[in-house]
Structures are given as C-alpha cells and as structure tokens.
Amino acid sequence: MRTVVVVGAGTAGLSAAAELRRQGWDGRLVVIGEEPEHPYRRPPLSKEYLLAAAAPTVHFPLPDDLGAEWRLGTAAVGLDAPGRAVLTGDGDRIAYDGLVIATGAPARRLRPELAHERVHTLRTLADAAGLRAALAEGRRVLVVGAGFLGGELASAITAAGGSVTLVDRSPLPLLAAAGPAVGRWAAGLHRAHGVDYRPRTEVVGIADADGAAAVRLSDGTTVAADLVVAATGASPDTHWLRGSGLAADDGVLLDHSGLAAPGVAAAGDVARAPQPLLGGEAVRVEHHSSAVAQGVRAARALLGLPAGPAPVPSFQSHLHGRRIHSVGFTGRRFAFTAVETGARDEPGLLGEYRHRGRLVGAVATAPRHLRSLTRYRQILEASS
Structure with missing residues (x-):
C-alpha cells in the first residue's frame, strides 16, 4: 500500500494510524477529521472538563514518528469505493490504497x-x-x-x-x-x-x-x-457512505478479518464487528478502550496481519463518587445473576451476565470487587 486514508481523527483513528507506523509501514498517511481538533480523549468531557477551575488538556500527545497529513475541519461527504477515493466537503478527491473508517457516532438531538x-x-x-x-x-x-x-x-x-x-x-x-x-x-x-x-x-x-x-x-x-x-445516545456516522456499496446499517459491518471490503477497515463507535462471545453476532461497542483496540485491529487488517483474539469490551463510569466497572457484554438483553449485593461498610454490587447460558460479562460497583472483575476478564478473554 502506498497511501492509507483514515477518516475520523478521534481515538480509533489515531490508534489505527499509530499501529500502522508501529508495524513499520512507511507510506503516505492522510487523516481526515471533521472537527478542527487533533485527537483528544472524550471521557473527561462529561466530568472534570466541565467543572474544573481551568479546563484540563484532553488532547492526546501525538507520536513523533506518525508522519501524518492532517486534514482537520474537513468532512468526508462521499466514498467512491470502486475508484478507491474519499470525497471531501471542500471538493477534494483523496485516493487511497487502504482506508480506515473511524467517523464515530454523533450525539442524537431532541426532536x-x-x-x-x-x-x-x-x-x-x-x-x-x-x-x-x-x-x-x-x-x-x-x-x-x-x-x-x-x-x-x-x-x-x-x-x-x-x-x-x-x-x-x-x-x-x-x-x-x-x-x-x-x-x-x-x-x-x-x-x-x-x-x-x-x-x-x-x-x-x-x-x-x-x-x-x-x-x-x-x-x-x-x-x-x-x-x-x-444525553439521549448517539448514532453511527455513516451518512457519507450512502451509495458506496458498503453494508452500513447501524454501523459499518466488518467480517472476521476486520475488513468491510477489500482494503477497507473500520474502528470505533462506527464499526459493527462479529463478537465471539455472542456467537459471532455483529454489534457496535461504544467504549474508549474498544476504540483503541479496534484501531489496532483495523491497521493490522489492512496490512494483512493476524488480528489476534477479539478484544473483550470494558468500561468504567463515575456516579456521585462511586465507579461502575464492567468487562464483556452487559445489559438487560442478557440474563443477570447477582454474585454479591453489598456490605455495610461498602455497599455495592457484583454480578454476571449470560447469553444462552454462556458467561459474556460482569459488572462491579465497589472497589473490593475489582479483583473479581480481573478474573472475569481472564475467563472471557480465554473463551473469546
């Protein structure tokens, strides 16, 4: 490949770009971002960024050897998949040999x-x-x-x-x-x-x-x-892919190799990938850690390298001084069993999620449960 274009200058896009360089690929790298910002961390935006006396820095430090051409403040408006070119809002046509779609999921608005x-x-x-x-x-x-x-x-x-x-x-x-x-x-x-x-x-x-x-x-x-x-959720940014021939219903559909089409990968909130823990069902995962891991897999898929085991999702959230941690897949669609429901000195919850009888996730709401969550991660990684 002589040129790789990454559409989306967020966590997943940066992860893919960095992995390409880590693997020794030295071709032309173009990163297109609709926002005028270099990649930054989104999790702090709903917490410390809002309320700190001075707004903290959230931008990622960029690797010295990234060597990317940044097209920031530029939206992708179309994809010519047969001609292998991304069309931008400023009228450019950027040819590629490899493409990473990492356009994320914009916030839903009220009616x-x-x-x-x-x-x-x-x-x-x-x-x-x-x-x-x-x-x-x-x-x-x-x-x-x-x-x-x-x-x-x-x-x-x-x-x-x-x-x-x-x-x-x-x-x-x-x-x-x-x-x-x-x-x-x-x-x-x-x-x-x-x-x-x-x-x-x-x-x-x-x-x-x-x-x-x-x-x-x-x-x-x-x-x-x-x-x-x-704060009503987000929808994957796939409108610019209409007419491209890619399967992009509720996210860009990937195969087990991590590709959506020859020379086209996707990562982050916009990607819908098969999940071994769910019997191969393709789902989107909107978590920071998943965006990082999927970016790595997207780069490796373009380079024809083994992607390795599918990453096990995880998240953490902060509520009123307490933290919720999870590994794997959670939610009301899965059967839940509470393993521990609390203690007087530190109330909390530790629970398991199963899909068709198979363990697929776990959640913890107290610090004392984190060691258990580490064990659950090991079990899930071994079974994925």
Missing part, C-alpha cells in the same frame, strides 16, 4: 420541535466548551437521558452545587446498558445525592420563561431550567 437556544448536546470538545460556559451562568439543569453520559453529567453538576432534574423514558437509569439490578442501584444513588430523577418521563415542550427555559414534561409538570442537556 426538531424541541429546538431551543438553551438546549445542548455533549459529544465534541466544542460542545463541552459551550456547555462549560453555560454552566458558569446557570445552575438549574435538566438532563434528558439517564444513560452513562446523562448520569455522569447529573453527578458532576450536583457535586458542583447545581440543581439537576434527570428525565428518562425508561423505568430505570442504565437499563439498556447494564440491566435492572444496576439500574436500581443507580436510581438510589441519584436520589440520595439530591438529583430529581424522573423515570418514564419525556420532554414534550420547551418555551421561554423569565430568562430560563420552561420545560414541559409528560408527567404534566413544568420545570424551569437554565439549560437543558440532551
């Missing part, structure tokens, strides 16, 4: 009729900077969505002295991602720390009222908020 100047999303560094400025001016916050992002936002804002109303259409927080047992634990934690948590509730209208937003909810109440944050 168009709920658009309002006080409504924010949080996905990019620019989003975080805007939200940080808004938080400095108003402390009454309504967060829509009680998943990982919404929960971390509610936790951080409450810890800083803000007033948070957390609404979600689901009956429990983190339900889809971690299941009902963890959801009940998280709901109790939110309420114990003063969050006005409202399950089975949606936003039905937003209007101006006395210098704030009057947010009408499906439970019949109206909440005054200085700002509203939509």
Whole structure:
C-alpha cells in the first residue's frame, strides 16, 4: 500500500494510524477529521472538563514518528469505493490504497420541535466548551437521558452545587446498558445525592420563561431550567457512505478479518464487528478502550496481519463518587445473576451476565470487587 486514508481523527483513528507506523509501514498517511481538533480523549468531557477551575488538556500527545497529513475541519461527504477515493466537503478527491473508517457516532438531538437556544448536546470538545460556559451562568439543569453520559453529567453538576432534574423514558437509569439490578442501584444513588430523577418521563415542550427555559414534561409538570442537556445516545456516522456499496446499517459491518471490503477497515463507535462471545453476532461497542483496540485491529487488517483474539469490551463510569466497572457484554438483553449485593461498610454490587447460558460479562460497583472483575476478564478473554 502506498497511501492509507483514515477518516475520523478521534481515538480509533489515531490508534489505527499509530499501529500502522508501529508495524513499520512507511507510506503516505492522510487523516481526515471533521472537527478542527487533533485527537483528544472524550471521557473527561462529561466530568472534570466541565467543572474544573481551568479546563484540563484532553488532547492526546501525538507520536513523533506518525508522519501524518492532517486534514482537520474537513468532512468526508462521499466514498467512491470502486475508484478507491474519499470525497471531501471542500471538493477534494483523496485516493487511497487502504482506508480506515473511524467517523464515530454523533450525539442524537431532541426532536426538531424541541429546538431551543438553551438546549445542548455533549459529544465534541466544542460542545463541552459551550456547555462549560453555560454552566458558569446557570445552575438549574435538566438532563434528558439517564444513560452513562446523562448520569455522569447529573453527578458532576450536583457535586458542583447545581440543581439537576434527570428525565428518562425508561423505568430505570442504565437499563439498556447494564440491566435492572444496576439500574436500581443507580436510581438510589441519584436520589440520595439530591438529583430529581424522573423515570418514564419525556420532554414534550420547551418555551421561554423569565430568562430560563420552561420545560414541559409528560408527567404534566413544568420545570424551569437554565439549560437543558440532551444525553439521549448517539448514532453511527455513516451518512457519507450512502451509495458506496458498503453494508452500513447501524454501523459499518466488518467480517472476521476486520475488513468491510477489500482494503477497507473500520474502528470505533462506527464499526459493527462479529463478537465471539455472542456467537459471532455483529454489534457496535461504544467504549474508549474498544476504540483503541479496534484501531489496532483495523491497521493490522489492512496490512494483512493476524488480528489476534477479539478484544473483550470494558468500561468504567463515575456516579456521585462511586465507579461502575464492567468487562464483556452487559445489559438487560442478557440474563443477570447477582454474585454479591453489598456490605455495610461498602455497599455495592457484583454480578454476571449470560447469553444462552454462556458467561459474556460482569459488572462491579465497589472497589473490593475489582479483583473479581480481573478474573472475569481472564475467563472471557480465554473463551473469546
């Protein structure tokens, strides 16, 4: 290969680019990024970046030997797969021999009729900077969505002295991602720390009222908020691939070698890869550690190198001074068994998830369980 183009200048894209160089590939490397930023870490954006006295640095240090041509602030708008070229919004046609698709998953927005100047999303560094400025001016916050992002936002804002109303259409927080047992634990934690948590509730209208937003909810109440944050998930950025011939329904579909087509790989939130732990089912995994591992696999796939075992997903999240750790696959679609439910001096939860009787994941909400989680990781890695 003479030229590799990486579309997406985030964690997965940087990981793929760095692995190409680590393997000794010395061709032309072009990295296209829609944001005007060099790669940066997203996890801090919902925590310390928002509330620290001075915004911390989140950009990754770039390897000295990366030797990439950076096309930042440039969006990919099309892919000519037969002609092996990426089309950009500024009219360029960038030819490639190998392509890594790492365009991530932009934040979902509220319905168009709920658009309002006080409504924010949080996905990019620019989003975080805007939200940080808004938080400095108003402390009454309504967060829509009680998943990982919404929960971390509610936790951080409450810890800083803000007033948070957390609404979600689901009956429990983190339900889809971690299941009902963890959801009940998280709901109790939110309420114990003063969050006005409202399950089975949606936003039905937003209007101006006395210098704030009057947010009408499906439970019949109206909440005054200085700002509203939509934390309702993300959708894979595949619109620019329409007409390319790639299978890109709910992410770019990869085969077991890590390729979507000859010379085309994908990594990160946009990739849908077969998972041995789930019997080969292709799923997307939206976690930082997975983006790093998938970037490595994408580079190796392009170079024709063995990818090695599929990485076992993992995540950690912060809620009101507590951490949730998991390995493998978790969520309400899997059968859950609580192994340990807590102790007086350190309440918490340790649980297992199974798919068709097979262990596929585990979760821990107390530090004393982390050693057990390490053992679960070893078991899952051995069986994947």
